[in-house]
Amino acid sequence: MLSVWAISRLVAGKDLRVEWRSRIVTNQVVPFAALMMVMFAFALDSDTVLKRVAPGLVWLAAMFSLLVIVQRAFAVETADGALDALRVAGVRGAGIFLGKAMSLAAQLAVLELILLGAAIVLYDTQLVGSGVTLLICTYLTATAGLAFIGTLYGGLAAGARGRETLLPLLMLPVAAPVLIGATRATEAALGTQGATTGDGWPWIGLLLLFAVVFGAGGSLAFGSLIDE
Amino acid sequence: MIGLRDAGYVVASYAVTFVGIALYTWNLLRRARKAAQQVPPEDRPWT
Amino acid sequence: MNGSSTSTRFTRALGVATILGLGWLAAFGLLISPDDVVQGSYARLLYIHVPSAWLAYLAFGVTGLASAGYLWPRTRNLNWDRIAGASAEVGVVFMAITLVSGSLWGKVTWGTYWTWDARLTTTAFLFVTYIGYLAVRDLGGSHEQRARRSGVVALLAVLEVPLVHFSVKWWRPLHQSETIERGGLKGLMLFSFFVGMVTFTLLYVWLVMHRQRLIALNDIVDDRGLDRALAERRNEAAS
Numbered sequence: 001m002l003s004v005w006a007i008s009r010l011v012a013g014k015d016l017r018v019e020w021r022s023r024i025v026t027n028q029v030v031p032f033a034a035l036m037m038v039m040f041a042f043a044l045d046s047d048t049v050l051k052r053v054a055p056g057l058v059w060l061a062a063m064f065s066l067l068v069i070v071q072r073a074f075a076v077e078t079a080d081g082a083l084d085a086l087r088v089a090g091v092r093g094a095g096i097f098l099g100k101a102m103s104l105a106a107q108l109a110v111l112e113l114i115l116l117g118a119a120i121v122l123y124d125t126q127l128v129g130s131g132v133t134l135l136i137c138t139y140l141t142a143t144a145g146l147a148f149i150g151t152l153y154g155g156l157a158a159g160a161r162g163r164e165t166l167l168p169l170l171m172l173p174v175a176a177p178v179l180i181g182a183t184r185a186t187e188a189a190l191g192t193q194g195a196t197t198g199d200g201w202p203w204i205g206l207l208l209l210f211a212v213v214f215g216a217g218g219s220l221a222f223g224s225l226i227d228e
Numbered sequence: 229m230i231g232l233r234d235a236g237y238v239v240a241s242y243a244v245t246f247v248g249i250a251l252y253t254w255n256l257l258r259r260a261r262k263a264a265q266q267v268p269p270e271d272r273p274w275t
Numbered sequence: 276m277n278g279s280s281t282s283t284r285f286t287r288a289l290g291v292a293t294i295l296g297l298g299w300l301a302a303f304g305l306l307i308s309p310d311d312v313v314q315g316s317y318a319r320l321l322y323i324h325v326p327s328a329w330l331a332y333l334a335f336g337v338t339g340l341a342s343a344g345y346l347w348p349r350t351r352n353l354n355w356d357r358i359a360g361a362s363a364e365v366g367v368v369f370m371a372i373t374l375v376s377g378s379l380w381g382k383v384t385w386g387t388y389w390t391w392d393a394r395l396t397t398t399a400f401l402f403v404t405y406i407g408y409l410a411v412r413d414l415g416g417s418h419e420q421r422a423r424r425s426g427v428v429a430l431l432a433v434l435e436v437p438l439v440h441f442s443v444k445w446w447r448p449l450h451q452s453e454t455i456e457r458g459g460l461k462g463l464m465l466f467s468f469f470v471g472m473v474t475f476t477l478l479y480v481w482l483v484m485h486r487q488r489l490i491a492l493n494d495i496v497d498d499r500g501l502d503r504a505l506a507e508r509r510n511e512a513a514s
Binding site: 234237238239240241242244245246248249252253256257259260261263264266267271272273274 | 280281283297301304305315316319320323324327365368371372375376379380382383478482485486488489491492493495496
């Protein structure tokens with residue numbers, strides 16, 4: 001029996017390879033996310049306001065894009081019953097969970113970098129040298145947390161018709177602490193509204209706690225959630 | 229009696245609460261009656 | 276007694292007590308309660324808003340505990356699942372009532388219908404989360420699948436709530452609603468407050484008992500339908 005870690009590496013590798021070959025995320029989700037950033041500008045109609053709320057918009061766009069990426073990640077499985085096959089073969093739920101979460105995190109990380117780039121270009125966001133460490137930590141912890149809850153609730157909402165619409169309802173309330181924390185930490189890292197990096201580190205603590213809670217909870221619960 | 233300024237809010241609050249309770253209770257009992265008609269008393273777990 | 280209902284002698288007695296309590300609350304809160312300038316209206320809303328909120332939180336707490344009760348192998352029993360589901364529905368109804376009555380209370384006390392403080396925002400999130408929980412219960416499958424899925428969702432919700440609460444609390448520390456003057460209630464007002472708390476607790480028990488029995492009845496009907504379908508299939512195979 002393979003270890004949880006080995007299983008997760010295999011699952012992550014498979015997922016990333018599937019994405020690499022189909023390029024759905026790069027060809028469809030990234031344009032969607034960029035489009036969102038443009039539409040925010042249409043709605044908010046003020047350069048000063050945009051610059052000020054840029055951190056929030058980046059994370060909002062990331063969260064909404066996550067919904068699409070998660071649904072894609074599980075549509076791949078249910079199409080061929082691959083997930084069921086893995087379970088029937090006795091593969092441990094935690095391994096599948098961590099593997100899919102890692103793959104999701106990788107795709108999300110790329111998306112977030114692109115979103116940050118879009119903010120720099122479209123909203124005149126400026127990176128500050130002293131805030132770079134905080135920014136990187138924010139990205140790492142927030143991405144981990146989002147990947148865990150995306151995998152968890154994605155597994156639940158996958159499969160039978162009429163379930164995919166459940167994903168936003170289940171996932172977004174749970175994602176709220178990440179939205180709040182990541183936005184505040186990013187604001188601190190960029191110096192928005194006079195925030196200093198000192199203001200940001202407590203939020204990293206919250207994001208880390210969130211990631212640990214849902215990483216552990218997800219590992220335990222995922223197996224029973226996808227058992228049909 | 230109720231101070232004139234807040235009368236509307238207080239009455240509205242009581243109305244929402246009591247009407248809400250009444251509607252939910254009525255709906256619940258109606259559903260329960262329909263379901264109970266399909267299951268004879270001997271088969272019910274609590275009787 | 277009555278052939279077609281989920282009532283028993285106990286629930287009827289409970290129901291009568293609850294109605295009496297609610298009657299007192301309405302009479303006292305709308306008519307008898309002294310209207311002192313400082314806290315007259317505030318107190319009137321207190322009699323029903325706080326018990327309503329208490330009921331909602333109690334309901335969600337019970338859902339969490341009952342879900343754990345089902346998921347724990349040694350105590351696994353579908354009754355836990357039915358209590359969890361019944362309690363969640365009652366909780367959602369009262370959370371909605373609480374949010375509305377609380378919003379009106381806010382208008383009276385602070386002048387605004389809403390404020391982004393930790394308690395209110397977490398309450399709103401709890402409300403949406405349990406709507407999601409109820410949706411998960413309706414995903415179909417066997418009773419055991421329903422119990423397992425919704426049980427996990429409920430426990431995850433229990434984890435989520437403190438995280439939401441703290442993130443909102445840190446986010447808007449200036450909007451602490453705890454700074455509101457909360458003068459002590461005395462005499463008949465305090466009595467009515469307790470009547471409210473007790474009455475709503477009795478109401479909760481009454482509602483959950485009926486709702487849980489309704490779930491049990493529906494489950495029996497489902498099982499019967501399944502048994503019948505299986506029996507038909509077997510007959511077909513035999514003939």
